[in-house]
Amino acid sequence: MTAPSAPAPRTGEPDTVEPDTGGPRSGAPGAASIGTPSAAAWSAPATIIGYHASHEQLPPSELLTAVQRAESAGFDAAMCSDHLAPWTRAQGHSGFAWSWLGAALASTDFSLGLVTAPGQRYHPVVVAQAVATLGEMFPGRFWAALGSGEALNEHVTGEPWPDKAHRQRRLRESVDVMRRLLHGELVSLDGAVRVHEARVWSLPRIAPPMIAAAASAPTAAWAAEWADGLITVAAEPETAAEILDAYRGAGGRGGATLQIHLSLADSEHEALSIARDQWGHSGVPSSMVWDIEQPESFEELARPTEENLRQAVIVADSSERLAERIDAVARGFDGVYLHHVGKAQIPFLEKAERELLPMLRERWGRTGGGRP
Numbered sequence: 001m002t003a004p005s006a007p008a009p010r011t012g013e014p015d016t017v018e019p020d021t022g023g024p025r026s027g028a029p030g031a032a033s034i035g036t037p038s039a040a041a042w043s044a045p046a047t048i049i050g051y052h053a054s055h056e057q058l059p060p061s062e063l064l065t066a067v068q069r070a071e072s073a074g075f076d077a078a079m080c081s082d083h084l085a086p087w088t089r090a091q092g093h094s095g096f097a098w099s100w101l102g103a104a105l106a107s108t109d110f111s112l113g114l115v116t117a118p119g120q121r122y123h124p125v126v127v128a129q130a131v132a133t134l135g136e137m138f139p140g141r142f143w144a145a146l147g148s149g150e151a152l153n154e155h156v157t158g159e160p161w162p163d164k165a166h167r168q169r170r171l172r173e174s175v176d177v178m179r180r181l182l183h184g185e186l187v188s189l190d191g192a193v194r195v196h197e198a199r200v201w202s203l204p205r206i207a208p209p210m211i212a213a214a215a216s217a218p219t220a221a222w223a224a225e226w227a228d229g230l231i232t233v234a235a236e237p238e239t240a241a242e243i244l245d246a247y248r249g250a251g252g253r254g255g256a257t258l259q260i261h262l263s264l265a266d267s268e269h270e271a272l273s274i275a276r277d278q279w280g281h282s283g284v285p286s287s288m289v290w291d292i293e294q295p296e297s298f299e300e301l302a303r304p305t306e307e308n309l310r311q312a313v314i315v316a317d318s319s320e321r322l323a324e325r326i327d328a329v330a331r332g333f334d335g336v337y338l339h340h341v342g343k344a345q346i347p348f349l350e351k352a353e354r355e356l357l358p359m360l361r362e363r364w365g366r367t368g369g370g371r372p
Helices: 060-073 097-106 123-138 151-157 166-182 217-223 239-250 266-285 295-301 306-312 317-331 343-362
Strands: 048-053 078-079 110-114 142-146 186-191 195-200 210-213 228-233 257-262 314-316 335-340
Touching: 048 257, 048 343, 060 097, 060 306, 060 343, 078 097, 078 335, 097 110, 097 123, 110 295, 110 317, 123 142, 123 166, 123 195, 142 314, 166 186, 166 195, 166 210, 166 257, 186 306, 217 228, 228 239, 239 257, 239 317, 257 266, 257 317, 257 343, 266 295, 266 306, 266 314, 306 314, 314 317, 317 343
Parallel strands: 048 078, 048 335, 078 110, 110 142, 142 210, 210 228, 228 257, 257 314, 257 335
Antiparallel strands: 186 195
16 A cells, blocks of 8 residues: 555645635635645645444444544544435434534544535535534544435435436536635526525635545546545455546546445454345445435345455455455555444454554554554
8 A cells, every 4th residue: 555645634734725716705704714725735644544434334322432432543534424324224323424523523633524425415505514614613634525425315305316427417516616615705506506695604714625435437537627535445456446547547636545344253254244234235236326215125136145245345354364455455545444344343443453453554664553
């Protein structure tokens, strides 16, 4: 795993560049020095090893305890999902990520971010206000990764679920709207997204980075034009490399980070059973995932064979083997966010503190824990 940067902002005050959408609104509180952070500003000087908090699997109170334990265990940063519904009924939860993030940022010291989807369930003006609030309260510690969403979470508005081309157009317009609002502008738009004379009043001094959440090489290449960085998910080296190459090949800037689903247990049989119970939906064909509306439908369509599970989740019976697999899939990325797919997060975090994190840092030439 190479390159020293990651799309998780460090605690501190990053440099800024002038926004390319015009100057901030005159007299706007805090607008005078708002800009888009340069890549160097929110790059860490060493590889980030982060923790992924899955709202689909635990009640928010337990997940808050887990993210606090992740920091004390030595993880450098954390991220979370932003779901209205779990993938399956076996997961059974979906707390409101934005409320949880306020509590998580207030009770930890490392950086946190989330993957979210402006455009349907969330109007981009509302997302911009949420981003601004967290950015103002916790300078340099929050980032947002933006994707086009899944029907699982978005269908509840009653609006038709659009095809991918329209979803990408809507996302691109949402990104522009959010950036202009974070620069202090008065914004109106009549397009795939409709905005009428919106502004965000409580602004951060430094606008948090907006990175692209991309699950495929074509999407990564498409996002390279607008994103401050990339986050993707993969468990196989070939898939991860293809997405990273597409983003960099299209001129993508900033850090590139990889989320990795994993299942660690005392035996491969037990680890595979955990993955089948909690991440069996990964066997749904990728062409269908974005259009399914209910957890029950994911359960019906899932094919949680051993082959399908191993393509989505790193299954391991020892920290040493897990570290080896993580190292192989993460090569070329600037950071990783590790998601143990089991519900027993505290035992995983304790094992990560004792074994997995030291092994990864030894492989990547780092010592100690905490933010780099």
